[in-house]
Each structure stands twice: as C-alpha cells, then as structure tokens.
Amino acid sequence: MLFSSNEDYNLALSKFESMLKTNNVFFFDSAEFEEITHHYLDAGKVALAKKAIKIGLEQHPSSVNLKLMEIELMVFENKLDEAEKLLDGLYNLEPSNAEIYIQKANIYSKRDEHYKAIELLKMALEFSDDLADVNSLIGMEYLFIDDFKEAKRYFMKCMELDIDDYSSLYNIIYCFEFLExxxxxxxxxxxxxxxxxxxxxxxxxxxxxxxxxxxxxxxxxxxxxxxxxxxxxxxxxxxxxxxxxxxxxxxxxxxxxxxxxxxDDPTSFAYLRMGKCYEKLGNNELAVKFYYKTVHEDPLLDKGWTAITDYYIRQENYQKALYYINKAINIDTENVFYWKRSAEIHRMLQLYEEADIAYQKTVELGNYELSTWIAWADILKLLGEYNNSTHVLLQALEFYPDNAKIEYRLAGIYFILGEQSKGTFHLKNALRNNFKEHFMFQKLFPSVMMRASVKNIISEFQKPST
CATH class of the missing domain: 1.25.40.10 (Tetratricopeptide repeat domain)
Known part of the structure; x- marks a missing residue:
C-alpha cells in the first residue's frame, strides 16, 4: 500500500531514521520500505536507499518489488553479473512481471547489446500496466543504435497513450531533425x-x-x-x-x-542579441554596453568575446580588438575561435611573428580551414621563412589536394628557393586546375613572374584567342 497521507509518509520516514540512529528495530510493511527507498533514491542518498532495501528484505525476504529495487541499484553500480543472477531467480518466481524484463533489458543496454534489450522490452509490453514508459524505453534503445525511424515510431506510441508526454514529443522532433x-x-x-x-x-x-x-x-x-x-x-x-x-x-x-x-535572471544570450540589434540600428554605444554585459554575465561564452572583438575589428580599432581577444584567451586558452581571431588581428597590426604563433595554435587546436593554412603560409613568407611556409602549404595540400591557391604559392616559394623542378611541378598543377588565378600568382610573386622560364610555362596553358 502507498502512504495514505504526507503525515503517514513523514511518520514512517522519521521512524526509519530513528531506527538507524538508535539501533532499535521497528517493523514496516514492504510498501513502506519501497516508499522510503524511493525517497532516498530521489534525494540521491544511495547509501540510505541500500540500507532501506537491506532491512526491508530482512523483514520481507519474499518481496519481489524490494528485490527488484536491489537489482536496479546493482545495475546502476554496474554489478551486472550479480544483478543478472538475481533476475534469473525472480523470473522463475514471477515470469509475467514486466519489471523483470525491463531490468534485464537495462543490463543488456549497459553491455551495448541493444537489440537484445529491445527484444526483452517488447516482451515487457505484454505484461506491463505502464505501456507509455516501456515504449519510451524501446524508443531510447533505438536511439542508441541510430535507428531514428523506429525510435520515432515508439515515441509516437507514447504520445498516443499520453498527449502531455513532452519528453517523448521532444524526442520525436529530435528524430525528425536527425532524419532531415x-x-x-x-x-x-x-x-x-x-x-x-x-x-x-x-x-x-x-x-x-x-x-x-x-x-x-x-x-x-x-x-x-x-x-x-x-x-x-x-x-x-x-x-x-x-x-x-x-x-x-x-x-x-x-x-x-x-x-x-x-x-527571470538575465542571460548572456539575451544581452548578446540586444547588442547585435543595437549595432544594426547604428547605436554603437548601446551595442558595446550590451556586449560588455554579455561577457560579464558569462565569461566563458565565446560568442560574447568574439562579438566584442569583431565589433572593434569592424571599427578598425585593432588595438582594442587585440585587448579583448587577449582577455578571452586568458580565460580559455584552448578556444580555437579566439586564436584564429588573435592571428587575424596581429596580421592586421603587421605583428607577423605573433600572428605566426597564433596561426600555429589555431591549427594545433584543430582548425584546418583553407583560409587558415593560406593566411599562415603567407605570414611565414612575409617573415622570409620560406621553408616553414612550404611545410605549412604541403600540410594544407593533404587536406585540399590540387587546390590552386596552395599550388601557386608552393610554386612561387620553390622558385624563390631555387628549386626549379618543384616550382615547375606545382605551377603546372596550379595552371591546370585554375588558370585564371595565375593573376594572383603574379601579385604574390612579381619577381618570379618576370622570369622567362615561368612566362613560358604559363604561355603553354594560355588558350589561343579566337
């Protein structure tokens, strides 16, 4: 039986806790032990829940519900083999108890045997009074194996049983979105x-x-x-x-x-969007004010720091942009977006050595965008570090094979280094893939472009005018 009132519930709970403190033994019926255990589990007091189950089983050794709660805790603690043995014993006693199938399915799920878990949960449907809960568990198992169509179908069954089951509604929409x-x-x-x-x-x-x-x-x-x-x-x-x-x-x-x-309490998201709106309205004073509020409210929100940094970049106030991106990096040194902004700002300020360091960090943190590789290689070229520049470009070529922007740069640098064969190889690759971009090559390497050998190579790819 369930407690008939809060007063009964509080009385039983107080009586149980008094028993623990005094070592006196009081009798409770099995339903009271179940409620006490649920109370402790809901409060996250697992040790007390275990004590309630232990004492409960001492007083009611044949209580299947208390044994199932004991098994549930074992599964939670990954004592799967022990839990499975107890479940097999309970199955012989009550083969039509849906909770036995559910807990067995839980064990299979923990072992990543999701198809076996689904099979058991479908068997549980034959015996369960809570069909919505079991259908939801089946839906979750299908999510684990990325079968979004079947997951959606079972969550929809939950909604048919309970129109206010918003958890299932969210899962249905998640499935639709994943299926595009x-x-x-x-x-x-x-x-x-x-x-x-x-x-x-x-x-x-x-x-x-x-x-x-x-x-x-x-x-x-x-x-x-x-x-x-x-x-x-x-x-x-x-x-x-x-x-x-x-x-x-x-x-x-x-x-x-x-x-x-x-x-409610202010959110960094609201402050950020307000700042964006004020900037669009041309009210820069309020825009900056709300960007400041954004980073003050949530210093870890990278969108806040990038917003205030980008604002000063747009204003061409690169010193202030640098000041704020440095503050952001001091808070989160592993944020790739911060390092890329830092590299760009240093490049604008013609602080090329600092830009080199920032681009290196950007790549180390996993930013492999073409623009990052190109900008880094160009910085190294400006510093006269031609060998390092070719090293960066060759790495980039692994991610972007036959890319003309990379090939033209490799060609130019190899010609500067006096490696004619490599220069010729990459120049021909570049011309073959994108002839029009040879004008960019001329801009980047004007001295190389003056060479007769280079002009001859380009002329080979020049289409005759009609």
Missing part, C-alpha cells in the same frame, strides 16, 4: 496542435521548425501562440526575438529580449 525531415516535423506538430491547441511546447517547437526553413512569418505566429499559451515562456520570447531580427524588426526584437530579463 523538417516538413514531417511540421506536419506532426500541426496534427498534435489540432488535438492540444494550448500546448506552448508544441507551438514553440513548431516555430523552431519554421525558423529552420526560413519561413519567418509562420515562425513568428507560432511563437506568438506559444506566448499566448504561457506568457512567462522565456524560450518563446527569445526565439521570437531571433525571428524579428531576421525580419529586420530590431526594436521589436530588443523589446522581446527585454521581457526575458524581467521574467
């Missing part, structure tokens, strides 16, 4: 809203799908309905603000972001 079926998500949400027109969660999700498809008027309407359903729904105001920005309604967007500040 945005239209399917929109259709499903519209059908759901027909049955549950005041669901702020569904309207919010529908707005996000419309936003993805750049259907901004439809997205705006959906977020408005979410707000009508719940005028304290901060997420809907934030998303509505983003849509208004796309529509160029910057003052209205700011108004929606301001509402979120009134409803």
């Amino acid at each position: 079926d945005i239209d399917g998500a929109i259709n499903y949400l519209n059908e759901y809203i027909d049955q549950n027109p005041y669901s702020e969660v569904a309207w919010h999700q529908l707005g996000k799908q419309y936003y993805t498809k750049k259907m901004y008027p439809e997205a705006l309407a959906a977020f408005d309905f979410a707000i009508i359903a719940d005028d304290h729904f901060i997420g809907a105001y934030l998303e509505k603000g983003k849509v208004l920005e796309k529509l160029g309604e910057y003052n209205e967007a700011i108004h929606n972001y301001e509402i979120t500040l009134q409803l």
Whole structure:
C-alpha cells in the first residue's frame, strides 16, 4: 500500500531514521520500505536507499518489488553479473512481471547489446500496466543504435497513450531533425496542435521548425501562440526575438529580449542579441554596453568575446580588438575561435611573428580551414621563412589536394628557393586546375613572374584567342 497521507509518509520516514540512529528495530510493511527507498533514491542518498532495501528484505525476504529495487541499484553500480543472477531467480518466481524484463533489458543496454534489450522490452509490453514508459524505453534503445525511424515510431506510441508526454514529443522532433525531415516535423506538430491547441511546447517547437526553413512569418505566429499559451515562456520570447531580427524588426526584437530579463535572471544570450540589434540600428554605444554585459554575465561564452572583438575589428580599432581577444584567451586558452581571431588581428597590426604563433595554435587546436593554412603560409613568407611556409602549404595540400591557391604559392616559394623542378611541378598543377588565378600568382610573386622560364610555362596553358 502507498502512504495514505504526507503525515503517514513523514511518520514512517522519521521512524526509519530513528531506527538507524538508535539501533532499535521497528517493523514496516514492504510498501513502506519501497516508499522510503524511493525517497532516498530521489534525494540521491544511495547509501540510505541500500540500507532501506537491506532491512526491508530482512523483514520481507519474499518481496519481489524490494528485490527488484536491489537489482536496479546493482545495475546502476554496474554489478551486472550479480544483478543478472538475481533476475534469473525472480523470473522463475514471477515470469509475467514486466519489471523483470525491463531490468534485464537495462543490463543488456549497459553491455551495448541493444537489440537484445529491445527484444526483452517488447516482451515487457505484454505484461506491463505502464505501456507509455516501456515504449519510451524501446524508443531510447533505438536511439542508441541510430535507428531514428523506429525510435520515432515508439515515441509516437507514447504520445498516443499520453498527449502531455513532452519528453517523448521532444524526442520525436529530435528524430525528425536527425532524419532531415523538417516538413514531417511540421506536419506532426500541426496534427498534435489540432488535438492540444494550448500546448506552448508544441507551438514553440513548431516555430523552431519554421525558423529552420526560413519561413519567418509562420515562425513568428507560432511563437506568438506559444506566448499566448504561457506568457512567462522565456524560450518563446527569445526565439521570437531571433525571428524579428531576421525580419529586420530590431526594436521589436530588443523589446522581446527585454521581457526575458524581467521574467527571470538575465542571460548572456539575451544581452548578446540586444547588442547585435543595437549595432544594426547604428547605436554603437548601446551595442558595446550590451556586449560588455554579455561577457560579464558569462565569461566563458565565446560568442560574447568574439562579438566584442569583431565589433572593434569592424571599427578598425585593432588595438582594442587585440585587448579583448587577449582577455578571452586568458580565460580559455584552448578556444580555437579566439586564436584564429588573435592571428587575424596581429596580421592586421603587421605583428607577423605573433600572428605566426597564433596561426600555429589555431591549427594545433584543430582548425584546418583553407583560409587558415593560406593566411599562415603567407605570414611565414612575409617573415622570409620560406621553408616553414612550404611545410605549412604541403600540410594544407593533404587536406585540399590540387587546390590552386596552395599550388601557386608552393610554386612561387620553390622558385624563390631555387628549386626549379618543384616550382615547375606545382605551377603546372596550379595552371591546370585554375588558370585564371595565375593573376594572383603574379601579385604574390612579381619577381618570379618576370622570369622567362615561368612566362613560358604559363604561355603553354594560355588558350589561343579566337
């Protein structure tokens, strides 16, 4: 039996804790032990939950529910073999107990044997009174094996059983998104809203799908309905603000972001978007003010630091941009975006040695964009470090084979180094892949371009005029 009132619940809990403190033995029925155990598990007090189960089984050694709770804890602690043995014993006693199948499935899932887990959970459906919960577990197992179609199908079964199961609704939309079926998500949400027109969660999700498809008027309407359903729904105001920005309604967007500040503690996201809006409106003073607020609210938000840095870059105030990107790097030395900005700013300030260090760090942190390799190699060329420049370009060529921008640079540097055969090889590759870009080669290597041998190579690829 469940506790008939909070008073009974508190009395049993106090009585149990008193027993632990005094070593006196009090009797509880098995249902009371179950409730006490649930209380401790919900509170994260696993040790006390174990004590409740141990004492409970001493008083009620045949209680299958208490044994199942003991098994659940074993599975949680990865004592899988021990738990499986106990489950096999319980199965012989109660072969129609759905929880036995669920816990066995949990063991298989922990062992990454998800197909076996699914098979057992489908068997549990035959005996369970909570079909929504079991269908949800099956859906999760399908997610583990990346079978998003089947996962979606089972989460939809959960929604048929419980229209307010928002956890399953989120999982359904996640599956649609992963399958890149945005239209399917929109259709499903519209059908759901027909049955549950005041669901702020569904309207919010529908707005996000419309936003993805750049259907901004439809997205705006959906977020408005979410707000009508719940005028304290901060997420809907934030998303509505983003849509208004796309529509160029910057003052209205700011108004929606301001509402979120009134409803709850300020967020760095709202401050950042307000700063962007004020900058679009040409109000640089307020833009900077909100960028400052962004990094003050969340110093770890890289978008905040890059926003204030990029603002000063656009203003061509590179010293201030450098000041803020250095502050950002001091907070997070492993942020690749910060190092790339640092390299670009140093390059603009003609601090080439510092730019070289920053580009090296950018690549070390995993930024392999073509623009990064090219900029780094050009910096090394400016420093006269031709061998290092070719080393960087050859690395880049591994990521971007036959890329003309890389090939022309390799050709020019090899000619400068007096390695004629290598220069000729890369120049011909470059001309073959993109003849038009030889004008860029002329700009980068004017002295090399003056050589008769180089002119002859280029003329070989020159198409005769008609």
